[in-house]
Amino acid sequence: MAEQKTLALVAGAGAGLGQALVSRFQAEGMVTVGLGRTQPDNPIGSFHQVDLSDPGETAPVIADLIATYGPPKIVVHNTAELVISPFLKTTLNDYQRSWTSMVQTLIVLAQSVMQPMVRGGGGTLIVSGATASLRGGAQFSAFASAKFALRGLTQSLAREFQPVGVHITHVTLDGIIDTARSRDRHSLDPAKMMKPEDIAEVYWQLAQQPRSTWTQELDLRPSTEGF
Amino acid sequence: MAEQKTLALVAGAGAGLGQALVSRFQAEGMVTVGLGRTQPDNPIGSFHQVDLSDPGETAPVIADLIATYGPPKIVVHNTAELVISPFLKTTLNDYQRSWTSMVQTLIVLAQSVMQPMVRGGGGTLIVSGATASLRGGAQFSAFASAKFALRGLTQSLAREFQPVGVHITHVTLDGIIDTARSRDRHSLDPAKMMKPEDIAEVYWQLAQQPRSTWTQELDLRPSTEGF
Amino acid sequence: MAEQKTLALVAGAGAGLGQALVSRFQAEGMVTVGLGRTQPDNPIGSFHQVDLSDPGETAPVIADLIATYGPPKIVVHNTAELVISPFLKTTLNDYQRSWTSMVQTLIVLAQSVMQPMVRGGGGTLIVSGATASLRGGAQFSAFASAKFALRGLTQSLAREFQPVGVHITHVTLDGIIDTARSRDRHSLDPAKMMKPEDIAEVYWQLAQQPRSTWTQELDLRPSTEGF
Amino acid sequence: MAEQKTLALVAGAGAGLGQALVSRFQAEGMVTVGLGRTQPDNPIGSFHQVDLSDPGETAPVIADLIATYGPPKIVVHNTAELVISPFLKTTLNDYQRSWTSMVQTLIVLAQSVMQPMVRGGGGTLIVSGATASLRGGAQFSAFASAKFALRGLTQSLAREFQPVGVHITHVTLDGIIDTARSRDRHSLDPAKMMKPEDIAEVYWQLAQQPRSTWTQELDLRPSTEGF
Numbered sequence: 001m002a003e004q005k006t007l008a009l010v011a012g013a014g015a016g017l018g019q020a021l022v023s024r025f026q027a028e029g030m031v032t033v034g035l036g037r038t039q040p041d042n043p044i045g046s047f048h049q050v051d052l053s054d055p056g057e058t059a060p061v062i063a064d065l066i067a068t069y070g071p072p073k074i075v076v077h078n079t080a081e082l083v084i085s086p087f088l089k090t091t092l093n094d095y096q097r098s099w100t101s102m103v104q105t106l107i108v109l110a111q112s113v114m115q116p117m118v119r120g121g122g123g124t125l126i127v128s129g130a131t132a133s134l135r136g137g138a139q140f141s142a143f144a145s146a147k148f149a150l151r152g153l154t155q156s157l158a159r160e161f162q163p164v165g166v167h168i169t170h171v172t173l174d175g176i177i178d179t180a181r182s183r184d185r186h187s188l189d190p191a192k193m194m195k196p197e198d199i200a201e202v203y204w205q206l207a208q209q210p211r212s213t214w215t216q217e218l219d220l221r222p223s224t225e226g227f
Numbered sequence: 228m229a230e231q232k233t234l235a236l237v238a239g240a241g242a243g244l245g246q247a248l249v250s251r252f253q254a255e256g257m258v259t260v261g262l263g264r265t266q267p268d269n270p271i272g273s274f275h276q277v278d279l280s281d282p283g284e285t286a287p288v289i290a291d292l293i294a295t296y297g298p299p300k301i302v303v304h305n306t307a308e309l310v311i312s313p314f315l316k317t318t319l320n321d322y323q324r325s326w327t328s329m330v331q332t333l334i335v336l337a338q339s340v341m342q343p344m345v346r347g348g349g350g351t352l353i354v355s356g357a358t359a360s361l362r363g364g365a366q367f368s369a370f371a372s373a374k375f376a377l378r379g380l381t382q383s384l385a386r387e388f389q390p391v392g393v394h395i396t397h398v399t400l401d402g403i404i405d406t407a408r409s410r411d412r413h414s415l416d417p418a419k420m421m422k423p424e425d426i427a428e429v430y431w432q433l434a435q436q437p438r439s440t441w442t443q444e445l446d447l448r449p450s451t452e453g454f
Numbered sequence: 455m456a457e458q459k460t461l462a463l464v465a466g467a468g469a470g471l472g473q474a475l476v477s478r479f480q481a482e483g484m485v486t487v488g489l490g491r492t493q494p495d496n497p498i499g500s501f502h503q504v505d506l507s508d509p510g511e512t513a514p515v516i517a518d519l520i521a522t523y524g525p526p527k528i529v530v531h532n533t534a535e536l537v538i539s540p541f542l543k544t545t546l547n548d549y550q551r552s553w554t555s556m557v558q559t560l561i562v563l564a565q566s567v568m569q570p571m572v573r574g575g576g577g578t579l580i581v582s583g584a585t586a587s588l589r590g591g592a593q594f595s596a597f598a599s600a601k602f603a604l605r606g607l608t609q610s611l612a613r614e615f616q617p618v619g620v621h622i623t624h625v626t627l628d629g630i631i632d633t634a635r636s637r638d639r640h641s642l643d644p645a646k647m648m649k650p651e652d653i654a655e656v657y658w659q660l661a662q663q664p665r666s667t668w669t670q671e672l673d674l675r676p677s678t679e680g681f
Numbered sequence: 682m683a684e685q686k687t688l689a690l691v692a693g694a695g696a697g698l699g700q701a702l703v704s705r706f707q708a709e710g711m712v713t714v715g716l717g718r719t720q721p722d723n724p725i726g727s728f729h730q731v732d733l734s735d736p737g738e739t740a741p742v743i744a745d746l747i748a749t750y751g752p753p754k755i756v757v758h759n760t761a762e763l764v765i766s767p768f769l770k771t772t773l774n775d776y777q778r779s780w781t782s783m784v785q786t787l788i789v790l791a792q793s794v795m796q797p798m799v800r801g802g803g804g805t806l807i808v809s810g811a812t813a814s815l816r817g818g819a820q821f822s823a824f825a826s827a828k829f830a831l832r833g834l835t836q837s838l839a840r841e842f843q844p845v846g847v848h849i850t851h852v853t854l855d856g857i858i859d860t861a862r863s864r865d866r867h868s869l870d871p872a873k874m875m876k877p878e879d880i881a882e883v884y885w886q887l888a889q890q891p892r893s894t895w896t897q898e899l900d901l902r903p904s905t906e907g908f
Binding site: 319 | 509541546549553558561564568569591594595598604607608609612614
């Protein structure tokens, strides 16, 4: 049940899941635009290189897209910046970079799209969380504090904007996403990783939920993952 | 992407959501069987009147169905027994009835289907929760304690059976389901209720999730619902 | 700051923590009565052998105590019944026994004491939870579903009775309590177990919290415990 | 059971709760030092005016105190910066200021004290949370995202430092603290507010918990508070 010619934005589209989301939304006939600092080599669909934490850079790009295609029906926030280090070796810069790249980017993105989406009759904003959104593990202080912040922010957005028609969802991705980088980094059998296209399918379904049944939070993990 | 000729079971299929689930699974070509104490007037698909809390009644019915159709690919637990009353007026019988009709029924159901499902290569068990699964409100002591128990049981099942191939999901239904009974009971505008067919669509999607991305818990609520 | 001559009840006082609680409250000059199925060999304070799940047995015993000493200022619910077994080997009787011994006993106990406590100007009811109150682990389906139920019930009681002056607290005991039985059963270094008298001190402090600052839920675990 | 001559630090000691904490720890004979941007008019104990988000300012002050008194046995993080505003009117600066004043200050504080505390044989770090630590409400996006971050950071610290002897606790203060400012701002009956000295008593008790029974998270609210 594709929504024809409507706009989808994927913030943090430089790699695995981001590219799978672009691909999934395109397959439904949506004009899908990837946004992020790092342009992938052969991006699927169009890609705008932009520092999403910078409202001066981001707002005009999004305003242009809205002027051309109308307000987005789907917006995904998918930026990540993983820091794993003992607390005493984690620098202030690590914390600030984590917060800026994961939380500030959602603030800037949402401030660029929420008013047009409300006026345009609604849509869906999906935020990618992680295991660390719900549990602050040892050595994950920078990542967990930013992911917790993102979840708190997402709940506030849901409580403010769902009553006026924008569906806001937080997805806890509890496992390793199967990407070239994950296969390099982890010894884990790829059969035990989450497939980007499977996650993208769930995001698509969330974006199709009718107003009678909106999901605010859900988790996703491989069948083999302990939890 | 229907799974042809496979069996779906809906425990607690006597009314709104239960019947919508039967209808949804049938539409995909599944042999769908409703189970429960109270047969609806014009049941969709087939219906077996059975006391699901009684293993002596339930096990043979399910064993027969499995002998005929093979292990079920989808099993939904959807029984409910709502008691709202001040603590000092809530009787032991209220608590026992709540527990028996919501928790014992899942135990009996799961003990009838889990081994065949594991041997048959997997499938999905979906449990209907409520707001009271996560929050024990005043006057809801019987209902909340049973719904909490159901969630704890569901988590245990997930941790035991997901590694061997059966997907176990708990859905928190945070709102009023739009049924004839709800419209009688509540003054709430039906536009602010959850449509049974919309919930059924989500259950269907959950049952299709591939092993790379299983949801263990999610919530569903109308866009207008405070939370 | 002892409350002289006032009554404390400890339901589930047959062993380690229960006896430590009796001892702690007695040390403050309270008339402390242990209740439970199994009388310890040399009980501290007085002990009434009673099946707490049976209102016919329990209510008169408590009514007598209240007639003599006035309504209790502290009531602890501390009964436990641990079942660890694979789901398919856990019997209906295991579930019912777990529920009866942990949930039904709190219902019976609270129904015997809440009205006198409210009329008597308040007091504190403390419920002992466990790791399984918050997480349903594999093989813990009977225990976790009962402990989840207990937490839901406790929340309902808190929301109904705190506004009328009875403080209701749920303590998540996340670790192994150091008792003779634990030392037999577990290879864990006793230095990594929770001392019953340390837990009892926390329960005492909770019972002293003034109405301006009541704790509804807290956890306790050894410094060495992973979580 | 005072710990004589040992050091206690209260970060965010400029007003109600902060001053009550200084007073409580002093009453036990501890050398108690308040830290913060705004010096109260007649500070209890000693007060160092310092921007706690600035490691260049904070680290030397704390190093000096440790050189004089030894590592602190109690450290409280109690800074707050409340922003309530609709999302589209909340500026990036509001978010950054909230994060800097609540999260960065804990990072700087903990990096100044953790190593000395571990080497000195342990101690307790207590972090003041709020309702917004667990629930992101509408109009609370800046405050909630910072308070969520603080809780995630606190969990990470607990999992890293509890095994080496430093107790880390997060207290969810779910209500309005009774201060001159609260009485001005809110129409709420002060009898329904939390008394700073009652909260301080709980913090003192937490700091006395022996290693066998450490609380990682607890809530505090007035008996009259809905939740």
